Structure formats: structure tokens, C-alpha cells
Amino acid sequence: MKILYAIQGTGNGHLSRARDIVPILEQKGEVDILISGVQADVELPHFVKYRFRGLSFIFGKKGGVDLFKTYKNSHLKKLYKEIKSLPVHNYDLVISDFEPVSAWACIIKKKDCIGLSHQLGVINKKSPKPKKIDPVGKTILKRYAPVTYKYGFHFNSYGNSVFTPVIRKEVRELEPVNLGHYTVYLPAYDDKRILKVLKKAGNVKWHVFSKHTKKAYSKDNFIVEPISNESFIQSMSSCAGMLCGAGFETPAEALFLKKKLMVIPMKNQYEQHCNAATLQEMKVNVIKSLKKKHLPKIEKWVQSSDKVEVNFPDITSEIIDMIIKKHNQNEKAAILGNSITSWQDFKKASLNNFLLKNMQ
DSSP states (O other): EEEEEEEEEESSSSHOOOOOOOOOOHHEEEEEEEEOOOOOOOOOSSSSSEEEOOOHHHHHHHBBHHHHHHHHOHHHHHHHHHHHHHOOOOSSSSEESSSSHHHHHHTTTTOOOOOHHHHHHHTTTTTTTOOSSHHHHHHHHHHHHHOOOEEEEEEETTTTTEOOOOOOHHHHTTTOOSOOOEEEEOOOOOOHHHHHHHHTTSSEEEEEETTTTTOOOOTTTEEEEEEHHHHHHHHHHHHHHHEEEEESHHHHHHTTTEEEEEOOBBTOOOOHHHHHHHHHTTOOOSOOOOOOOGHHHHHHHHHHOOOOOOOOOHHHHHHHHHHHHHHOSSOOSSSSSSOOOOOHHHHHHHHHHHHHHHHO
């Protein structure tokens, strides 16, 4: 059996999850890996057959996604060429972790695409949603990488198609300790802004991992360094608490390691606000932004000893077995395929066109 496993390369969570999923897939058949996106800091320790620019969301430095830069850097014609060049018909099974090139290639070439991602857990009708309605955010999640069959991951299991998080083997095997420092990962803020706010949050040690610095440095009670998988895991496993964005993998791993957790959802990022709604239901601390007005909440969290208990069993192999058993066949996809036959059709249907309309 030939399997194409396509991974979104914006952020680090998709690639972190792939570290565990790829070896399981390799036990089932011949696996080719595709990565698209330009904003990841984590490398995948496997041969990658296809590397595409894809369509990446661009992080800003003040707490959110920069929609204008996302649109400006999208290169829609190049994306269409990548989609047309991908030979999805050569594979018995195509699995997409919120990856647009593989998803749209399957639509155009009328082939099933199996979605396996956190985003599909978020848009599931049973998962919690924020009180504030965000039609743009919902459309982005639905239209970015549309698939035929949907399986998702979330902080809780919802029905038969949304599972608890994949916790990497290297994290599952850790023996966490508490050395007293607080680990920080807020990729939508630059380190200068982080230090300016947190220096007033009490005399504790902060270990900051930043997308916006290339060299490690120390200042007062802060250690700041670029993203490094090994260093980050070591810091997280030995911290007193984790302050991070309301993404998925990092909060899930912090909870699994029984760490105090506080999250800040990105602006213009509906997925993270959905995550925050779920985490709030679980009694995790959530603040709206990294501003001085939220310092009392940060100080209270630092001084507290509250931890949230979770149960994230290791069921990744069972999930992959179920997907292969149900979908190991080369059928024609039913979604959108009949309407996408040319560049103009794709241009009208694509997320890029939708983004442009909503920025005007």
C-alpha cells in the first residue's frame, strides 16, 4: 500500500505530532511525506519527498496572525501549480494534517482525502466554541484544506471521530520535575514585548523560547533562546508552569506532564479561541492578551498551585489502524470535485480570494 502523508508546516504542532504518526504509517505500507508552509521551527527526522510553499499563515509580533502578510505571501498561482503537480492518483491512501496542497489536489483529481488534524476536532459540532462569533475564522478552517473524511484531535474526545491528543513518545517517556522556572512560548509576540510585561510579574525565573531571536541571551531573571526541540522539551519537563499560546500540542503536552498552564489565544486566530474555550471549560487559566492590565492574573497564577488532571491515553496506533481499515481504497471524492476544472475555478473557490474580500 502506498500512503501519502501531508503535513502543514506553519507552526510546530503538526510536525511534532508527525514524529509519532510517521513510524506507525511506515509499518502499514510505503510512505511518502509532504510538507508545505514556511513558518515551522521543528525538523522532521524523516525523508520528505515533497516540499511546497503552500499557503502559510504569517505570525505578527503583537499577538496575532497578520492577514495582510498572509495574503501578500500566498502566491496563489504558484500554489495552483503545486496542486496540479502533485500525483495523488499514485497513492492508495492520502492523509492530510490540515495541508492544503494535498487536499485541493484530491479535490481537483477526484480522489478521497482523509483529514487527520486538530483543526477538524475544533470545527466538530460537539466541541466548545467561543462566545464571540467569527465567520471569517470558521470559513478559514473549513476552506483552507477541505477533505472527504474528517478525523480530529482535541483536548477531550467528542464522539467517534475526535480523539484525545497525540503525545509524542519523547514526551511520554519523560520524568517531569519542578526546578522552579516558568517556560514561555508565545510565537505571536516578540521577546522584547514578553520581557517588558513579564518583568513586572514577580521575582521568578522565566525561560523564553522566541521565533524572533537567532541568538540566546540572558537578561535579569530571563533566559531567552531560539526554538530548539530538545531544549524546549527539557525546559517544559522541568518547569513550574507553562505560559503559551492557545495552540494544541504545547498545552496538551504541558497538561500531560502535570504542569500549571496559562494560555493566551492569538488575535485573528479562530482555532486558538476555540481551544481557549475548551481549556477554560477544563479550568485552565486563560487571558486575552499579554498586556500590563492582565498582570494581576499572571501573578495569581504564578503563586497558585492549581493543576488540571487529564487522561491522554496512547491510542495513536489504534486510530491509524481504524483509518486504514475503513479507507484503504482508491475511490473518487464527492466534494467540490466537479466544479474545479481550471485555474479560474480554483481562484474563485480558494481561501485566498476569501481573505482578500475580508481585508477590504
